[in-house]
Amino acid sequence: MIKNDKIKAAEVDVTGVNGEALGVMATSEALKLARELGVDLLCTSLYSSPPPCSLISSGKAKEAKQQEKKAARPSKVKEIRLTANIEEHDYDTKKNQAQRILAGGDSVQFVVKVSGKDGAKAKERLEELLRDLQGTGVRKTGIQVSGKQAAVQVDPV
Template identity: 90%
Template sequence: MIKNEKIKAAEVDVTGVNGEALGVMPTSEALKLAKELGVDLVCTSLYSSPPPCTLISSGKAKEAKQQEKKAARPAKVKEIRLTANIEEHDYETKKNQAQRILEGGDSVQFVVKVSGKEGAKAKELLEELLRDLKGTGQKKTGIQVSGKQAAVQVDPA
């Protein structure tokens, strides 16, 4: 992101603070206008002539760049393992851990270890987790009970 005095072009196509087109003007004039308004002149592309520039506040420019980076990174799937006979405190800990992961933008794969006839209990536990995490995530897959485990994947909302 090139901004203010680092823009070397003689003329720039300027877009105002509220998105209005101000037209093509000399770079020095655009910089003067940016200083008057207390904002930065940010060049959005160097591949056209004259380069398009926008008047935006410094904080918004940084925020837009961070949002762009966050959107570009692929979401990861983090696995959280549980047992069907879980204590209330441990359940809360795992639920809070899952909330932090989902709020960070990653997916969560819950895996409940099943032994014997605990399949129904494991499915019940996963349904309870899905209800508790309804605000921060939504299930991607249905609850899959197979052999020695039950699993469900939750994506961020």
């Protein structure tokens, strides 16, 4: 996004502060209008002629840039491994670790190692984790029990 004096086009298609179309005008005239209103002139695309620009407050321009950056970042899937017979303190540690990861915007893949007849216990442990993480994450996949492990993926809210 290019704003204010860095816009080099001779003419721009301006949209007002409240979203109303102000039409095509000279860039110098649009910059003068932006200064009068105490806002920035923000160019949204350079690929059209004349380029579309918006009158937007500085705070909203920064916020829009941060939103754009955040949307462009791919979400990572972090894996947390545990066993069906995990101790309470270790369970709390894994749960807190998952909450930190979800708060950071990444997804969590829980994998519970199954040995012997612990398949049902592993599924119960994953359901308990999902209940505890209800405020910070939402289940993306169902609980999948296969072979020697049970797994579920949780995405941030």
